[in-house]
Amino acid sequence: MIxxxxxxxxxxxxxxxxxxxxxxxRPENIIRRFQEREQQNLFQxxxxxxxxxxxxxxxxxxxxxxxxxxxxxxxxAFHGEFPQIDMAIFxxxxxxxxxxxxxxTLFSNESVLQTLDAQRRVSRERHMFCGILRFKDLGxxxxxxxxPEHYILPLLxxxxxxxxxxxxxxxxxxxxxxALIYDQRCWYETDFHLQKSLNxxxxxxxxxxxxxxxxxxxxxxxxxxKGLQKRNMPMRYWRYLTEMDDSISLTPPRFTDxxxxxx
Amino acid sequence: xxxxxxxxxLADAAKYDVSCSSSxxxxxxxxxxxxxxxxxxxxxxxxxGRCVSLLKVLFSNDCIYDxxxxxxxxxxxxxxxxxxxxxxxxxxxxxxxxxxxxxxxLSSGVYKSPNHTMEYLLQTLLLLRQKHRFGGYIHxxxxxxxxxxxxxxxxxxxxxxxxxxxxxxxKSLTLLAPQKSKESILRPMKHLTKRIEENQLGKPxxxxxxxxxxxxxGQSTQLIVGATPEDDLTVLRLxxxxxxxxxxKRVYYSAYVPVSDNPLLPALSxxxxxxxxxxxxxxxxxxxxxxxxxxxxxxxxxxxDLDLDPKTDWALRNIQFFPVEVNKASYExxxxxxxxxxxxxKRIVVARKxxxxxxxxxxxxxxxxxxxxYFITCNGVFRGDKxxxxxxxxxxxxxxxxxxxxxxxxxxxxxS
Numbered sequence: 060m061i062x063x064x065x066x067x068x069x070x071x072x073x074x075x076x077x078x079x080x081x082x083x084x085r086p087e088n089i090i091r092r093f094q095e096r097e098q099q100n101l102f103q104x105x106x107x108x109x110x111x112x113x114x115x116x117x118x119x120x121x122x123x124x125x126x127x128x129x130x131x132x133x134x135x136a137f138h139g140e141f142p143q144i145d146m147a148i149f150x151x152x153x154x155x156x157x158x159x160x161x162x163x164t165l166f167s168n169e170s171v172l173q174t175l176d177a178q179r180r181v182s183r184e185r186h187m188f189c190g191i192l193r194f195k196d197l198g199x200x201x202x203x204x205x206x207p208e209h210y211i212l213p214l215l216x217x218x219x220x221x222x223x224x225x226x227x228x229x230x231x232x233x234x235x236x237x238a239l240i241y242d243q244r245c246w247y248e249t250d251f252h253l254q255k256s257l258n259x260x261x262x263x264x265x266x267x268x269x270x271x272x273x274x275x276x277x278x279x280x281x282x283x284x285k286g287l288q289k290r291n292m293p294m295r296y297w298r299y300l301t302e303m304d305d306s307i308s309l310t311p312p313r314f315t316d317x318x319x320x321x322x
Numbered sequence: 323x324x325x326x327x328x329x330x331x332l333a334d335a336a337k338y339d340v341s342c343s344s345s346x347x348x349x350x351x352x353x354x355x356x357x358x359x360x361x362x363x364x365x366x367x368x369x370x371g372r373c374v375s376l377l378k379v380l381f382s383n384d385c386i387y388d389x390x391x392x393x394x395x396x397x398x399x400x401x402x403x404x405x406x407x408x409x410x411x412x413x414x415x416x417x418x419x420x421x422x423x424x425x426x427x428l429s430s431g432v433y434k435s436p437n438h439t440m441e442y443l444l445q446t447l448l449l450l451r452q453k454h455r456f457g458g459y460i461h462x463x464x465x466x467x468x469x470x471x472x473x474x475x476x477x478x479x480x481x482x483x484x485x486x487x488x489x490x491x492x493k494s495l496t497l498l499a500p501q502k503s504k505e506s507i508l509r510p511m512k513h514l515t516k517r518i519e520e521n522q523l524g525k526p527x528x529x530x531x532x533x534x535x536x537x538x539x540g541q542s543t544q545l546i547v548g549a550t551p552e553d554d555l556t557v558l559r560l561x562x563x564x565x566x567x568x569x570x571k572r573v574y575y576s577a578y579v580p581v582s583d584n585p586l587l588p589a590l591s592x593x594x595x596x597x598x599x600x601x602x603x604x605x606x607x608x609x610x611x612x613x614x615x616x617x618x619x620x621x622x623x624x625x626x627d628l629d630l631d632p633k634t635d636w637a638l639r640n641i642q643f644f645p646v647e648v649n650k651a652s653y654e655x656x657x658x659x660x661x662x663x664x665x666x667x668k669r670i671v672v673a674r675k676x677x678x679x680x681x682x683x684x685x686x687x688x689x690x691x692x693x694x695x696y697f698i699t700c701n702g703v704f705r706g707d708k709x710x711x712x713x714x715x716x717x718x719x720x721x722x723x724x725x726x727x728x729x730x731x732x733x734x735x736x737x738s
Contacts, residue, residue, distance in 0.1 A: 161676065279372075282577075
C-alpha cells in the first residue's frame with residue numbers, strides 16, 4: 060500500500076501515472092506535497108519527481124488514445140478545489156488509456172463522473188470570471204483582483220491575452236497570492252503580493268463612476284428582482300465588482316422617470 | 323452636456339430593449355483590441371436580474387416619431403440627448419478595456435430623419451472598427467425607413483442587426499405607431515435575410531477573395547407583450563414564421579412596462595412578466611425541442627397556462643404517450659419529457675451506450691427526477707402516479723408549485 064506525493068503541477072500528476080505503470084503499482088492515494096504533513100504514516104509515501112519530458116510523453120500518448128478533449132477535461136478538473144480530485148483524475152486518465160474516447164461516457168464509473176463534474180464546475184467558474192473580472196487602469200498597467208473558489212487563474216490567461224492584446228495587464232488571485240502578468244507579448248504566472256494599497260488615478264475613478272452610473276440606469280425598477288440577480292451572480296463574486304462598490308458615489312440623478320420608484 | 327449626463331439619459335432610454343446576447347460571432351483580432359467569443363459572455367446582472375453584456379445605449383433619444391408605447395415618443399416631456407460618434411466610441415473602448423462589457427449595442431431614436439440617424443451609427447462603427455481597431459461584439463439596430471445601401475454598409479462592421487417589430491399585427495401598429503407600417507419593418511428584415519444568406523454561401527468576390535463578413539451573428543427582433551390585445555397564439559405563430567422564413571436567430575419578448583397614460587394602452591399595475599416567461603419557454607421549445615406552435619396552442623386555447631410551463635402542459639394533454647422508457651426512447655422522444663433538457667437528453671443518448679440507465683444515474687446526468695418521474699420508466703421501473711390521469715397530475719403539479727409561492731407572485735425561492 061503506497062501513496063504518491065507530487066509537486067502539485069499538472070506535469071507532476073502526469074509523472075505519477077508514468078511512475079505507477081513503471082512499478083506496476085497502483086497508489087492508494089495521491090497527494091500534493093504540501094499536504095504530506097496532514098497524512099498519517101500508515102502508508103508508505105513515495106515522492107514522484109516532476110520531469111517535463113516524461114510528462115510530455117505521457118501527455119502525447121494519452122492524447123493519441125483519448126483525444127484532446129479527454130486531456131482538457133482532466134486539466135480543468137485538476138484546477139478544481141475538491142478533496143481527492145487527484146486520485147479521481149488518475150483513475151480517469153487510466154480509463155482514457157484503457158478505453159480511449161469512450162472513457163468520457165462511462166458515467167457509472169465514480170472517478171469518471173467525479174472528474175467530469177469537477178471539469179464542469181471549474182469551467183463554469185472560469186466562464187463567469189471572463190465576464191465579472193474588472194480591470195483598473197493604474198496608468199499603463201491594468202490590474203484586476205479576483206477571488207475565485209477554484210484555481211482558475213491560469214485558465215484565464217489565453218482569453219485575456221487574445222482579448223486585451225494591446226495592453227499590459229495583471230490578474231491577481233488575492234486569496235492564493237498568485238498572479239498572471241502579460242506584457243503585450245505573452246503571459247506568465249508568478250507569486251504575487253501587493254506591498255501597499257493601490258493608488259487609483261483620478262481618470263480611472265471617472266470611468267468607474269460612469270460604469271456604475273450606466274449599471275444603475277439600465278435597471279428597470281418595475282421588474283426589480285434581487286433574487287434572480289443573486290441566482291445569476293452569487294454574492295461571493297461581488298467583492299471586486301466595480302458596480303457593487305459602495306465607496307464609489309454617484310452624482311445624484313438630474314432626471315428620474317416618474318414611473319420609477321428610486322431606491 | 324457631459325458624457326455622464328448623456329449616459330444617464332441614453333442608457334435609461336435604451337433599457338426597455340430586451341435583446342442582450344453577445345453570442346454567435348467569433349472574431350480573432352491579432353493586432354487591435356477585442357475579439358468576439360462564440361458563446362457570448364455576460365458581464366454583470368442588474369437588480370432586475372437581467373444580464374448586462376453590451377453597452378446598451380441609444381445614440382439619441384431625440385426622436386421625431388410618436389409611438390404610443392415608447393418612452394421616447396416626441397410628445398412626452400423628457401430630457402433629450404445625443405452622443406457624438408467620437409464620444410460613444412471612446413466610451414465603448416474604455417469600458418471594454420476594463421472588461422466591463424462584451425461590446426456595444428447601438429440603437430437610436432429617429433434623430434432628424436432615418437437616414438441621418440443611420441449615418442451617425444455608421445460613423446460610430448467606422449471609428450470603432452477602423453480607428454480604434456476594435457474587434458469586440460457590436461449589435462446595431464436598423465432604423466426603420468433608412469436606405470438599404472446604408473444598411474449594407476453598417477452590416478459590414480456589425481455582428482448582429484435587428485429590426486424591432488414591437489407590435490405583432492398591422493392593426494395594432496396603425497393604432498399605436500402611425501408613422502410605422504408593416505411594410506417599413508418587414509422590408510429591411512427581408513433585405514437583411516437575403517444579404518446574410520448570400521454572405522453565408524461565401525460567394526467569392528473580386529479575384530476569388532472571400533466576401534467580407536456581413537452580420538455574422540445573424541438577425542433578431544423584439545415583440546412587446548401585453549400592450550395590445552393579441553393572444554399568445556398570434557405571437558408564437560409570428561415567431562415560428564420569423565424563424566423559418568426569415569432565418570432569425572432570436573425573437574425577444576418584452577413584457578409591456580406601462581410608460582404612458584395613453585387611453586389606447588392598457589392600464590397595468592405591473593408588467594405581465596409571467597406571460598413573458600411562458601412565451602420565452604415556448605420559444606425555446608420551438609428552437610431547441612422540435613415543437614411546433616400548433617402543438618402548444620390552438621384557437622380553442624390561445625393562451626398559455628400561467629401556472630404550468632408549456633412543456634409540462636403539453637405532456638399532460640398528451641399523457642397517452644407516457645411513460646417513456648429512457649433506455650430505449652429516441653432523442654426526439656427524450657426531448658419531450660418534462661424534466662429532461664437538451665443537455666441531459668444528449669448525455670442520456672451517449673451514456674446508455676455503455677450503461678443501463680437507473681434513476682440514480684439519471685439524476686447525476688442532470689435530469690430533474692422530481693418532474694420527470696411521472697413521465698418515464700427506468701429499465702422498467704416506474705416511480706410516478708400509476709393512474710396516469712391528466713387532471714390528477716395537473717392538481718399534483720399545481721399543489722407542488724403553491725408550496726413555494728402564493729398565487730400571483732413570481733416563482734422564486736429566495737425573495738430578498
